[in-house]
Amino acid sequence: MEKLGRPLAHLFLAFxxxxxxxxxxxxxxxxxxxxxxxxxxxxxxxxxxxxxxxQAVIGLGTLVMMPLVGNLSDKYGRKAxxxxxxxxxxxxxxxxxxxxxxxxxxxxxxxxxxxxMVCEGSVHCLALAYVADNVPVGRRAAAFGxxxxxxxxxxxxxxxxxxxxxxxxxxxxxxxxxxxATVYMRIFLPDxxxxxxxxxxxxxxxxxxxxxxxxxxxxxxxxxxxxxxxPSLRDMLTMLQSSKTxxxxxxxxxxxxxSDAGLHASQTYYLKAEFxxxxxxxxxxxxxxxxxxTVSQLIVxxxxxxxLGEGVLLSVGLFFSCAHTFLYSxxxxxxxxxxxxxxxxxxxxxxxxxxxIVSKQVGSCEQGKAQGCISGISSFAHVVSPLVFSPLSALxxxxxxxxxxxxxxxxxxxxxxxxxxxxxxxxxxxxxxSEERVNNPNYGDA
Numbered sequence: 400m401e402k403l404g405r406p407l408a409h410l411f412l413a414f415x416x417x418x419x420x421x422x423x424x425x426x427x428x429x430x431x432x433x434x435x436x437x438x439x440x441x442x443x444x445x446x447x448x449x450x451x452x453x454q455a456v457i458g459l460g461t462l463v464m465m466p467l468v469g470n471l472s473d474k475y476g477r478k479a480x481x482x483x484x485x486x487x488x489x490x491x492x493x494x495x496x497x498x499x500x501x502x503x504x505x506x507x508x509x510x511x512x513x514x515x516m517v518c519e520g521s522v523h524c525l526a527l528a529y530v531a532d533n534v535p536v537g538r539r540a541a542a543f544g545x546x547x548x549x550x551x552x553x554x555x556x557x558x559x560x561x562x563x564x565x566x567x568x569x570x571x572x573x574x575x576x577x578x579x580a581t582v583y584m585r586i587f588l589p590d591x592x593x594x595x596x597x598x599x600x601x602x603x604x605x606x607x608x609x610x611x612x613x614x615x616x617x618x619x620x621x622x623x624x625x626x627x628x629x630p631s632l633r634d635m636l637t638m639l640q641s642s643k644t645x646x647x648x649x650x651x652x653x654x655x656x657x658s659d660a661g662l663h664a665s666q667t668y669y670l671k672a673e674f675x676x677x678x679x680x681x682x683x684x685x686x687x688x689x690x691x692x693t694v695s696q697l698i699v700x701x702x703x704x705x706x707l708g709e710g711v712l713l714s715v716g717l718f719f720s721c722a723h724t725f726l727y728s729x730x731x732x733x734x735x736x737x738x739x740x741x742x743x744x745x746x747x748x749x750x751x752x753x754x755x756i757v758s759k760q761v762g763s764c765e766q767g768k769a770q771g772c773i774s775g776i777s778s779f780a781h782v783v784s785p786l787v788f789s790p791l792s793a794l795x796x797x798x799x800x801x802x803x804x805x806x807x808x809x810x811x812x813x814x815x816x817x818x819x820x821x822x823x824x825x826x827x828x829x830x831x832x833s834e835e836r837v838n839n840p841n842y843g844d845a
Contacts, residue, residue, distance in 0.1 A: 461774070638772050754770065
């Protein structure tokens, strides 16, 4: 047990530090963007469109990269692939730590867009695969919930610290923490590779640890092997068709990510235009949501999962996600978003439960590929979302709105979330796939 827990402890700490640094800048990035693009203006359609365009480009890039990253991690190990996104994430933070003038903002904007094609979601995806490598099937839901809870704790701590720092200090501290997370991960996280066909993982001089239940013939590394490791569209379609449950979970993942991306891109501009929120109020709002989510994922979810199962908790989480979004859209006073944020004690169930359902549909040799496939679908949703919701947000927050409903775009986000909720009700979670069945295609034949 101690041998099992030590790698996860190192992963959880590195994951916490990384997310702490990333989340520190969340409450202030809207103010920084508007100051650089539309200084001293309460509304800025250009800022909304820039954010939407960036989100679409990042989503397009991660649509290609996420399945590749997941598949490569199955071959070369999670640690090697974690190094790349964690290192690249430091660069944009360092730019704004130096200066937030218009020229430096646009340099940040370009580099953030390029690096996020690799970084966006990669750390979370690879962390999930690492947990799946080290945790038995029956305990994965709780372990995934704990990982998400640690992410929520980092969200709370990062936003809380931002509340007491200047804008310049926030980016400087975030950069330092991101560097510390990467260094800690490289030094202390044990490497795990799950494909014997490679003798040595990328970025590691030592021989990779091989999991015995993934037998393959050993072959030397070839220079073009990395690019051949990219799963084709046919590979992704085959995985999607591997089970009805996997397909249903993929549909949920698409609409969940579509609505999450739409809400994320719209809510800060909506709150700033309607209730004149600033970075401190954004931080307060995020801290409330984060505390509720952390308590839920670290305490409530591990207790409820054995009794209710991932399928039921997924539907519960999506139901409260719908309620949260619709409340935002019709907020009639500044305190309504704070009340809506308390619902995160329930809607945080969605992601870990959906990922657990996916994890149970494949064997240990395909965890990275499966999580990468779902992340790729989520990335595609991130491409579609700004094309739909950014123009709606800009229109209904402007003086040219066809009717007076500033939260209309957020209500449309709620409709997309409702589709995910209805689909989740149709999921019937089968027993997890057995390793013997994975390694023996004739398993069960008479």
